[in-house]
Amino acid sequence: MSTAHDVLFRTLADPTRRALFERLCREGEKTVGALTARAGVSQPVVSKHLGILKQAGLVRDRHEGRHTHYSAQLGALTPLVDWTSQMAGFWQSRFDDLEDLLRRMDQ
Amino acid sequence: MSTAHDVLFRTLADPTRRALFERLCREGEKTVGALTARAGVSQPVVSKHLGILKQAGLVRDRHEGRHTHYSAQLGALTPLVDWTSQMAGFWQSRFDDLEDLLRRMDQ
DNA sequence: CTAACACATACCCCAATGGCTATACGATAA
């Protein structure tokens, strides 16, 4: 089974790929050429990473003539936020249990 | 350069490792043996993953006789939350810029 | 129609990494 946050963590684990996503978040829509210019890797590598980001739902592409524009899809980060708050929730409830225990012991 | 969220994404990208961390969040402190029992991998592999989680600051270990107890360090997730809200922030501010532009064009 | 362009795909290479078994090491039990 491959859960949503599984895909997100895997996809965002690579620095080059994450840098591409960050640029799209900061600077908005960009063409492959513009992204390649400052990516530090070759154009085919950029295209491959963008493909992986797209599969993860993190980016969208829009074709315009012979250019392809990519943009960040921020909503795709939701499962990541959910996972994080779920972990925090488990931790909190165990803390609450401890508090309960201490309170009962106090009586 | 290896930023904090860089380490976190890399560390949490592996399913086995993330499962260990999740169990520690859900069920609290556990020994290596207890974790190995349901991990689906060998004890040395569990130990290795726990070592990586520890390096990332995601878990703590406590030695008690010949047992080692591991527990989740939830605070270590903070850089992940920060990164996410930073990305959301960039997206939001670009949206605000667009709103400003449209408002000025409207006059 | 042809050439140049923007991007995607195919293919190969190599380093990183996750899994294993064997073993070392510290602590306890006998």
Add this chain to the structure above:
DNA sequence: TTATCGTATAGCCATTGGGGTATGTGTTAG
């Protein structure tokens, strides 16, 4: 002290995956 137990480390192997170059495909310019 010796045997056993719990965990960590060492060494090995197979796979994954990120990087490159070469080339395919569709589009616009001349």
